[in-house]
Amino acid sequence: MYPASFENLILELHKLPGVGMKSAERMAFAILGWDDDQKEQMIDAFKKASNLKHCKVCGNLTEEDECEICSDPERNKNQICVVQSEKDLYTIESMNEYKGVYHVLHGTINIQKGILPDQLNIDALEDRINDDTEEVILALDPTQDGETTALYLSRLLSDRVLVTRLASGIPFGGKLDYADAKTLSKAFAGRTKE
Known part of the structure; x- marks a missing residue:
């Protein structure tokens, strides 16, 4: 012992x-x-x-009130990529191709576990969408929970803004953080309207 x-x-x-x-x-x-x-x-x-907190705009990790991405004037603020976690955000950033901003949900809808839409960072996403918003890209894991969340968000937002999904290339049941940059790049290029 x-x-x-x-x-x-x-x-x-x-x-x-x-x-x-x-x-x-x-x-x-x-x-x-x-x-x-x-x-x-x-x-x-x-x-x-222990100084890390969530960005007040998108939910990303930051030491300030806003993360570096949200405060970057070069980013396209009218294109919002919705991800499940901060880890997924950084996976997409590693492509060095996407120039819009992000929104982190901090999970996905899972009825069996009691995770409902009001427990995710969805209200803040709705607040961000305005007349200038061109597109909301749903970059969620192609799992049952990811698909459920994507369907919910698509129905919630599609009357206000163009909602797209990542294209094939990421297998159903796969995880974004396991995808290589080339696969992610292809999925982004072939995204479809929801």
Whole structure:
């Protein structure tokens, strides 16, 4: 049996997604092997991460009131790409092709889990749409929950603005963050009207 403080470190690491107890144990031993500077850098990274919040406009991660994308005057504010998570936003950004802005829902509709539209960042999306908005691109995972959310948003918004979806290239049941830039680029180029 390990000392209580080491057991606690293992249990905390085990809380990370995809980290089993054995992996958490290996990570804990690796951390014990770090010198003081490495440990301080990790502690500092955790402290700085506590300053992160959601952009008041789109819901992206930021340290300010608005994220860098929303405050960038070069971005096309009349084209809004709706994503499920911040991770999906950064996956799309990695293409270096999309020049519009984003809106992060922070999840998808899932009736079985009790996640309903009013629990997502949908009201803020509706508030952003005005007469100048040209297009809302639904870039949601092609899963059952993603499809349900896309259908809901399409019905909610299509009388006010052009609503499109990413084209094929991302398989049903797949995840955006697993798609390579080329596949995403093709999906964006072939998006369809909803």
